Amino acid sequence: xxxxxxxxxxxxxxxxxxxxxxxxxxxxxxxxxxxxxxxxxxxxxxxxxxxxxxxxxxxxxxxxxxxxxxxxxxxxxxxxxxxxxxxxxxxxxxxxxxxxxxxxxxxxxxxxxxxxxxxxxxxxxxxxxxxxxxxxxxxxxxxxxxxxxxxxxxxxxxxxxxxxxxxxxxxxxxxxxxxxxxxxxxxxxxxxxxxxxxxxxxxxxxxxxxxxxxxxxxxxxxxxxxxxxxxxxxxxxxxxxxxxxxxxxxxxxxxxxxxxxxxxxxx
Amino acid sequence: xxxxxxxxxxxxxxxxxxxxxxxxxxxxxxxxxxxxxxxxxxxxxxxxxxxxxxxxxxxxxxxxxxxxxxxxxxxxxxxxxxxxxxxxxxxxxxxxxxxxxxxxxxxxxxxxxxxxxxxxxxxxxxxxxxxxxxxxxxxxxxxxxxxxxxxxxxxxxxxxxxxxxxxxxxxxxxxxxxxxxxxxxxxxxxxxxxxxxxxxxxxxxxxxxxxxxxxxxxxxxxxxxxxxxxxxxxxxxxxxxxxxxxxxxxxxxxxxxxxxxxxxxxx
Numbered sequence: 001x002x003x004x005x006x007x008x009x010x011x012x013x014x015x016x017x018x019x020x021x022x023x024x025x026x027x028x029x030x031x032x033x034x035x036x037x038x039x040x041x042x043x044x045x046x047x048x049x050x051x052x053x054x055x056x057x058x059x060x061x062x063x064x065x066x067x068x069x070x071x072x073x074x075x076x077x078x079x080x081x082x083x084x085x086x087x088x089x090x091x092x093x094x095x096x097x098x099x100x101x102x103x104x105x106x107x108x109x110x111x112x113x114x115x116x117x118x119x120x121x122x123x124x125x126x127x128x129x130x131x132x133x134x135x136x137x138x139x140x141x142x143x144x145x146x147x148x149x150x151x152x153x154x155x156x157x158x159x160x161x162x163x164x165x166x167x168x169x170x171x172x173x174x175x176x177x178x179x180x181x182x183x184x185x186x187x188x189x190x191x192x193x194x195x196x197x198x199x200x201x202x203x204x205x206x207x208x209x210x211x212x213x214x215x216x217x218x219x220x221x222x223x224x225x226x227x228x229x230x231x232x233x234x235x236x237x238x239x240x241x242x243x244x245x246x247x248x249x250x251x252x253x254x255x256x257x258x259x260x261x262x263x264x265x266x267x
Numbered sequence: 268x269x270x271x272x273x274x275x276x277x278x279x280x281x282x283x284x285x286x287x288x289x290x291x292x293x294x295x296x297x298x299x300x301x302x303x304x305x306x307x308x309x310x311x312x313x314x315x316x317x318x319x320x321x322x323x324x325x326x327x328x329x330x331x332x333x334x335x336x337x338x339x340x341x342x343x344x345x346x347x348x349x350x351x352x353x354x355x356x357x358x359x360x361x362x363x364x365x366x367x368x369x370x371x372x373x374x375x376x377x378x379x380x381x382x383x384x385x386x387x388x389x390x391x392x393x394x395x396x397x398x399x400x401x402x403x404x405x406x407x408x409x410x411x412x413x414x415x416x417x418x419x420x421x422x423x424x425x426x427x428x429x430x431x432x433x434x435x436x437x438x439x440x441x442x443x444x445x446x447x448x449x450x451x452x453x454x455x456x457x458x459x460x461x462x463x464x465x466x467x468x469x470x471x472x473x474x475x476x477x478x479x480x481x482x483x484x485x486x487x488x489x490x491x492x493x494x495x496x497x498x499x500x501x502x503x504x505x506x507x508x509x510x511x512x513x514x515x516x517x518x519x520x521x522x523x524x525x526x527x528x529x530x531x532x533x534x
Contacts, residue, residue, distance in 0.1 A: 115464040121475025142409065149430060161428010161436055163416060169428055177444045179468055193468055197382040198460050201446055208388025257524075 007140045011049040014138075018043075026052070032088045034214065038135065038221050045229055047140040048148065051167060056133045056213045058093060058206055060085040060100050062183065062190075063124045084126075090210045097199050108192040109184065115193055117182055126181035126190065130206050132174045132213045139166040144228075151227045155219045172216055174209050178202060274407045278316040281405075285310075285317075293319070299355045301481065305402065305488050312496055314407040315415065318434060323400045323480045325360060325473055327352040327367050329450065329457075330391045351393075357477045364466050375459040376451065382460055384449055393448035393457065397473050399441045399480045406433040411495075418494045422486045439483055441476050445469060 004012070018039070023029030031039065032055035039050045064081035085100045087093075101108065117123045139145040145166040152160040152170045159171035180199070181192045271279070285306070290296030298306065299322035306317045331348035352367045354360075368375065384390045406412040412433040419427040419437045426438035447466070448459045 115468060117468050117471050119471055121471055121478070123471075125472065146431070149428075153430070159426060159428075159436075159438065161416075161426075161430055163420070163428055164413070169426075171426065175442065175444050176446075177442050179443075179445070179472060182468075193465055194461060201382060201384050201449075201460055204384050204386055204388055204390075205392065205446060211388070 014049050047144040049138050051136045051138050053135045055088050057088045059129050061127045066122050093203055093206050106190050109189045110192050124183040125179045128178045128180045130176040130209050132172050133217050135170045137168045151223050155223050281316050314411040316405050318405050319403045321401050322355050324355045326396050328394045333389050360470055360473050373457050376456045377459050391450040392446045395445045395447045397443040397476050399439050400484050402437040404435045418490050422490050
């Protein structure tokens with residue numbers, strides 16, 4: 001058996017993992033249902049393999065302690081931060097508030113006239129988030145990574161980028177990041193800072209974002225299929241038929257250089 | 268005079284633009300004050316040039332019409348979307364609500380019991396946003412772009428990526444994206460869906476984010492300086508002193524290949 005190059009080895013290992021029965025390495029342990037079609041499509045290409053994905057999700061998060069060594073650290077999860085709720089399903093958007101409340105047995109404080117958040121920003125906020133689809137794809141070479149990057153950008157995934165080892169992150173900016181309450185450290189209670197109607201507005205906005213997100217995923221699927229699966233197949237068929245000796249030599253030389261660069265990149 | 272390569276030509280044109288007295292091509296027309304140190308630092312490198320930047324900002328945005336040809340388009344700006352307020356200054360965070368209200372002569376509707384957002388998500392929402400620092404840097408070659416990408420990632424700019432033409436986007440995820448109201452199309456009024464205390468909470472969170480953002484910018488400045496300006500200078504000094512004939516030939520060959528690749532990329 002011939003020795004596989006590092007990309008092919010990695011791809012095989014990932015495909016085995018995807019096809020295995022046990023849980024994967026993500027917190028949820030499985031691939032999001034809505035990601036499966038695009039993952040299967042991309043993995044059909046000999047030059048790409050998906051490495052991580054999220055189909056889009058809502059979550060409710062309590063920040064951890066942000067005051068560390070007299071300094072306020074904002075933006076990270078903080079010490080002791082905790083997800084109260086995570087769902088990837090459109091039909092779990094309605095009534096998430098009731099579900100969180102029951103599951104976590106929360107008695108919310110609701111007196112709107114006594115909101116007392118620390119002015120230095122160190123209060124542990126309770127955040128409602130919508131995060132859209134994200135996908136990481138390892139590519140065989142820079143050329144493939146560039147083509148995938150351009151394809152994603154042309155569908156509106158404007159926060160995409162190529163990272164280390166020709167891994168392309170495909171990202172779009174349709175988010176919600178909304179404070180709904182905070183931890184009252186004196187009373188040891190959770191304080192709500194918005195009313196039920198505000199939460200209904202969040203639900204309506206979130207459902208619209210779910211729908212927009214799935215439209216963008218479909219668009220991306222179509223564009224990857226036409227630009228990177230069908231077209232590449234056609235080109236390689238054509239090349240096989242018409243490639244001259246010189247063209248073949250030049251292609252082999254180019255592939256060799258790419259391979260060298262990739263192996264250097266991986267060490 | 269010798270002919271400049273495309274990167275050097277582009278860099279010179281950008282530096283002339285930056286140093287010119289007239290307004291630049293951004294909506295604001297000038298570089299954000301807080302970006303100037305890091306822009307100056309990066310432009311000291313012969314292999315990098317900054318192409319766009321934002322130091323971080325708050326904004327209030329009214330979405331445009333989202334119902335287009337019977338379809339709801341969420342996430343974009345919509346037809347007729349409008350910024351009511353944009354500021355890059357920490358000391359304009361407090362009282363933004365009063366300022367927007369006065370400047371736009373808004374009489375907010377505040378009856379919390381009559382929130383009527385269209386259930387299909389087509390209502391034109393009024394959004395309060397905090398968006399952090401973002402910077403685009405064009406690099407001479409993939410090697411420089413990779414090094415800059417890795418430097419940014421190591422400082423927590425986890426949404427960074429390399430794009431077309433070796434342009435690195437440096438991004439971090441400390442955002443707020445919060446609905447505060449909507450356009451009541453029947454009454455032709457702007458409806459507020461949160462109370463003054465909620466807005467105070469937004470102010471406190473925003474100020475903490477401004478402060479975290481400027482810490483991260485400082486960290487990035489330090490890391491770029493040590494990894495990409497000082498270290499590279501040392502290496503090139505060393506190379507100039509000790510480079511053998513063979514090493515020089517190899518370096519020139521490598522640089523030639525890079526240049527070829529870059530020129531191909533640019534056409």
